[in-house]
Amino acid sequence: MDIHELRKHAEALRFTPQEPVRWLAPKELMRTAVKVGLAAVFADYSDKREIQGALEAGLLRAPLADPLAQEIWIDFVADLGDGFEATASVASALATDRLSVAGPAPLPRGSLLVLGGDQVYPVASTTAYEDRMKGPYRAALPSAPDQPLMVALPGNHDWYDGLTAFLRMFAQESPIGGWQTRQTRSYFAVELPQRWWLVGLDSQLGSYVDNPQRRYFETHLSPRLLPGDSVIVCSAAPTWVESDEEADAFNSLHWFDRTIVRTRFDRATRKREETGASIRLWLTGDRHHYARYAERLADDGPGADDDALPPDPRRRQMVTCGLGGAYLAATHRLPKALPLPPVASRIRQKDDPPPVFSLAPHTYPEATESRSLARAIAKPWSRHWLPRRNPGFAVLAGVVQMVLALLMNGAFALAEGRHNPVGALRAADGDDLLGLLCASAGFFVLPFVIGWWTGLLRERRPRAPSGPVVAVLFQLAVTAAALTATVAIAQLVPSSWNGLIHLAILLVVAAVVGASLGSQLFALWVLWTNRGLVAEWQMSGQSIDDHKGFVRMHIGPDGALTLYPLALDGTCRDWRLDEAADTLAPWTRPVPATPPTVRLIEEPVVIARHDPGQPPPAQPEDPV
Structure with a gap:
């Protein structure tokens, strides 16, 4: 059955499947504009992050079922709470015990699921979360004996009600199906095996890092960092890409890198000291595509071809993957190289010369396909033509x-x-x-x-x-x-x-x-x-609900982090009803009649754990 037939079973499903948001429909344009305006007021006069300083918060650990594990599988998905078919297709792939993908061996389900922002569209509310996010994810994984942990970052759409519904959904330690929530604030730090750490930052509509959030990381993260520790930083937006047009966009992330991860304040000496740790991976959503930027090393030379940088585990990586359910975004206008932070940025302390990150050759969609898809908005014979779609x-x-x-x-x-x-x-x-x-x-x-x-x-x-x-x-x-x-x-x-x-x-x-x-x-x-x-x-304006995906990661016993960028070229549009067990009463859940096919976007990317014995690689004299 299709989504229209599923909606007739809303009471049995415990949620109402939703159509994709039509972003250029007058109603949505007006409602979103009002919410954006109200969110700006919240940002200026009522920052929920300051209030969260009164909430208890501590360090999280994963996997929950085995805190002493020597390895872990992690899933990252972002921009997910839009139309039911796309969101539920991705959720069903995430919930699969062992995902079959051409090439590598079957990939186990993550013991940790990271939601990278914008868990609901077009604006946050309790009902919107129930229908567009919680319902599909609870149906995909009603229960799980290994108790996978779920952590979530707020994106701009989560902030449009001042973060009220987000905190009710993710910060009260209530399970969402088989996934367990443990965070009590809109940011978090998770201790992982092999001296890896996962950090989630709440940038509040592109703002600074607030004082309670800063104190949280100075208390629970910085003192625990040892030489050789490696950090994964999740943020709500790819500010490294935005820095190509706005020089100061990356300043907050660079400040966090320098003052929380690489150094810490020693209260005994009243001086800053090196931690010996390093951010090895930046992860984000917000832009609804997949793109990866790899760090250029001195070995590459000043004349190296950005499109042909050889794989090297020493490279730090910056990954955008916002394919969890929202409309597909273009990739053909992405900048090819990013010095971070840019020379023109106004941050007082920055790396000199700045490290340079180059766009990897494989994006999703590919640049050629992206151009072709973008043109469909002006093609009257296309089903994605502007007035036909809206x-x-x-x-x-x-x-x-x-x-x-x-x-x-x-x-x-x-x-x-x-x-x-x-x-x-x-x-x-x-x-x-x-x-x-x-x-x-x-x-x-x-x-x-x-x-x-x-x-x-x-x-x-x-x-x-x-x-x-x-x-x-x-x-x-x-x-x-x-x-x-x-x-x-x-x-x-x-x-x-x-x-x-x-x-x-x-x-x-x-x-x-x-x-x-x-x-x-x-x-x-x-x-x-x-x-x-x-x-x-x-x-x-096209609301393309195919071309979805997520990133599955593995920290192995050797300490290396491997990224598996995964794509669902098509979403499921044929569903059947299944009975799911519940502690109180049985309920009905939608499952794909035919599970969507999942494939690799590019070959797995290996990131080595930080080596404190090796100084950071020197940058080429003319990296850009």
């Missing part, structure tokens, strides 16, 4: 065009020296028709002229039309086209007909042309925009 947007575009058509018709009447707009429509002749047609063409061509001229002055190459002015000009072109069509139709209507009929024709034509052509030009404008929020609409 019907409400087409309605909004039609309404906007009706208003603009009335305004432009009034301006046209004034230009013709008439005070009656309806009379202007009835009296329009061939010259007026030609003038309106030229106006429509002019509004459409003008952005290209501006883009060509701007590119010629600044970059000596044409630029794609972008910016809000371009969007307005495109919509004015549509309005002029609708008015042109109305005038042409008016020539065929008998003059004896009531003038209000001409007005009705104008509104109908404007609505139809606006919903189709207006949406299409808006989609083209989005597609031609290279960066910023509008560029992200290329993929979010």
Whole structure:
């Protein structure tokens, strides 16, 4: 059965399966905008992280079932609480006891599950968590004898209610199916086998590390770090990528590396001392794709090819994997190399020269596929075409065009020296028709002229039309086209007909042309925009619910950490109902009729444990 049939069994399932969020639907745009505004107020005046300082918190250990274990399997998934089919497909793969993947031996389920942020969409609430996250994950793993630990970081969508629902869901030590929660705050530190540590940071909508959070890590992490210890840092956003456009984006993570992991404050000497530990892996979601940046070593040389860096366990890695259920994001605009922190950053203490991380050749989706997928938003024959995927947007575009058509018709009447707009429509002749047609063409061509001229002055190459002015000009072109069509139709209507009929024709034509052509030009404008929020609409406007995945990790007895980036190219859309045992009463859970196929995105990546006897590798003289 499909999701629509499953929804009929909501009472038996104990949750209501949800459709993917349509991000460009007017309702979602408005609701999200309001929540973002309220979240900004919370961030400025009511930081929940300061209140959490009153809550008890300690160091966590994994695996729960065997704290003395010499190895551990860990799963990382982020951006998961969107449509049921995608979220539940990933959850079922995570819950599988032993996952069969071509190449390596079957991969055991993680004893630790890390949720990397944005556990619910579009905004956090108790009901949204139940329907979009807890329900699918509880159904995927109703119980587990090994008691896998679940820890969660809040992303920006978790923060949109001030973190209230997040703390109720993850910080009260209540189980979610077979997964056990133990954290009491929105951040955590987990002691792992082989002197590895897992750290989760709450950056609160891109803010600084608050004082209670800083004290927590200074108390429970820094004093325990020994020479040779290795740390995995999980954050809510890939600030290393964001630093390519905003120089200070990586400052908080770099501060944490320098002052919490690599050094600590000795209260006896009142000086900072080296810990001998090192961050070996940064993990995040937020961007709904898979991308890995590998550290460049001195052995690579200044002229090394970034696309062909050989595998080396000494390299530190930065991984983004936000494939847990939300819409797929693009990868073809990712920067190729990142000096961290950038030279232009304003942080007082930073590595000099900065280490450089290069984009690995394998992303998900691949860059070529990413470009092709992005174009689908402007292809009318695609099921991901903007108005087809977001019907409400087409309605909004039609309404906007009706208003603009009335305004432009009034301006046209004034230009013709008439005070009656309806009379202007009835009296329009061939010259007026030609003038309106030229106006429509002019509004459409003008952005290209501006883009060509701007590119010629600044970059000596044409630029794609972008910016809000371009969007307005495109919509004015549509309005002029609708008015042109109305005038042409008016020539065929008998003059004896009531003038209000001409007005009705104008509104109908404007609505139809606006919903189709207006949406299409808006989609083209989005597609031609290279960066910023509008560029992200290329993929979010399509709500692609295939192409999902997560990262499975293994810390072996030798102390090495191995990453297995896993992809589900297709999500399950055929479900059956199964009875699940419960301590109180039996209940019904949805399970995939055919489990989704899981494959490796790239070959496993090995990260060696930090060697304190070796100084950090020197950076090449000209690494970029």
